[in-house]
């Protein structure tokens with residue numbers, strides 16, 4: 001019998017004690033082989049709860065931010081032999097019961113990146129997304145679609161699945177440690193020619209599910225426009241940038257490479 005692909009869920013966590021267990025309970029353990037939680041120096045009981053639930057827990061020595069947290073998440077998932085990596089916020093903002101739908105296009109080989117789209121879900125505002133976030137999302141998405149020549153419904157969801165091939169290729173370690181990491185990785189997907197697809201997901205907003213206020217949101221929006229510009233400059237050969245040229249294997253320490261690239265993947 002062929003062993004099936006290894007599905008690893010990664011959770012970039014920061015003060016997720018209130019919501020972690022609920023998020024975990026909705027995950028199908030039949031589909032998910034391993035769950036890795038990276039703690040970004042939470043001030044609450046996130047780590048204790050994660051350990052009690054039996055998750056693999058990695059603890060940062062200092063707060064690096066949401067993007068920096070994801071770098072650790074993906075390196076660990078690759079080292080542990082993931083074929084498919086799901087990024088799931090432990091803040092219960094996304095419906096983790098939808099993981100099987102999210103990973104299907106990767107398992108079927110039709111995409112390397114799958115986005116859980118709240119806009120396709122059709123109830124972004126109804127689900128509580130603040131109006132200014134909704135409008136910014138629509139505006140940035142329009143700009144990104146034009147720049148990337150795509151027709152996606154949104155680029156700003158935090159519920160995503162990536163193939164191993166994708167994460168082994170793009171130099172995500174060169175990305176920002178902040179929230180704009182999520183925009184950068186999509187620009188890289190386009191630049192490196194990976195297939196992106198989306199599935200509809202419901203929107204859930206409540207107090208614990210969001211720490212991004214107006215200021216962080218503004219920084220994120222401006223930095224997203226920055227990465228779109230950088231993408232275009234690179235694409236037209238005006239200013240080449242390592243973020244869109246290098247491979248992960250070229251930017252990672254050679255002492256860490258064997259653990260990632262020489263792994264034998266069962267499939």
Ligand SMILES: Nc1nc2c(ncn2[C@@H]2O[C@H](COP(=O)(O)OP(=O)(O)OP(=O)(O)O)[C@@H](O)[C@H]2O)c(=O)[nH]1
Nearest residue numbers: 012013014040065066069089090091209210211212
């Ligand atoms: N704010 C923050 N979040 C982090 C950090 N490291 C990891 N995270 C996690 O990142 C996830 C996303 O943070 P949120 O504040 O909900 O941001 P968001 O979901 O992108 O934005 P909203 O749509 O406003 O909820 C949460 O699940 C946090 O646990 C960090 O250093 N700062």
Ligand SMILES: [Mg+2]
Nearest residue numbers: 091093209210
């Ligand atoms: Mg959130």
